[in-house]
Amino acid sequence: MKKIGVLLVAAMMAVACQTEKTGFVDTEELLTEYAELKEAKERFTKENDEIMADLELKIKAYQIKEDLFRKNGPSMSRKKQEEKYNELGAEAQQLQQERQARIGKLQVESQEVIDSLITKVKTKVKDYGKANGYSYIYGSNDAGSVLFGKEELDLTKTILKEMNDNYTTKE
Numbered sequence: 001m002k003k004i005g006v007l008l009v010a011a012m013m014a015v016a017c018q019t020e021k022t023g024f025v026d027t028e029e030l031l032t033e034y035a036e037l038k039e040a041k042e043r044f045t046k047e048n049d050e051i052m053a054d055l056e057l058k059i060k061a062y063q064i065k066e067d068l069f070r071k072n073g074p075s076m077s078r079k080k081q082e083e084k085y086n087e088l089g090a091e092a093q094q095l096q097q098e099r100q101a102r103i104g105k106l107q108v109e110s111q112e113v114i115d116s117l118i119t120k121v122k123t124k125v126k127d128y129g130k131a132n133g134y135s136y137i138y139g140s141n142d143a144g145s146v147l148f149g150k151e152e153l154d155l156t157k158t159i160l161k162e163m164n165d166n167y168t169t170k171e
Helices: 002-017 027-033 035-075 078-131 156-166
Strands: 020-028 136-140
Touching: 020 027, 020 156, 027 035, 027 078, 027 156, 035 078, 035 156, 078 136, 078 156
Parallel strands: 020 136
Antiparallel strands: none
C-alpha cells in the first residue's frame, strides 16, 4: 500500500512537472510578409490609383466647363447664367457622389478581403499549433503581447514559409 502511495505521488509530480509546448509568432511580420495579403494590397492600391486617375480626368473636364462659364458668364442672359450655374452644380455634385461611391465600394471590398485573409492567417497558426503539439502560440506585436521570447520559440518564419509555399499567385 505504501508503494502505491509513493507511485501515485511520483506520477502526480511527473504530470505536474510536464511543461506545455509553447511558441510565438510576430503577427506584424506574418501579415506584412504573407504573399497573398501583399498581392491583395497591391491590387487594391492599383484599383484605387485607376479610380483616382479616371476621376481626375472628369474633374479636369468639369473645371474647363467651369472656367468657360466664368469667362462667358457675364455675356449670358440672367436666365442662361442660372441654368448653366445649376447645371455645373449638379455635375459637381454628381462627380462627388461618384467619387464617394467608387472609393467606398473599393474600401468595403478591400476590408472584406483583408479580414478574410487575417482569418486565414489565424486559422493557419491554430492548425499549425494543433498539428505540431503546441499548447499555446502567442502573438507578438507592438501592443506587447509577448515582450520577450527565445528565438527558437519564434514560429513566424516557419508558418510564413508554409503559408507562402501553399499560396499560388492568382495572376
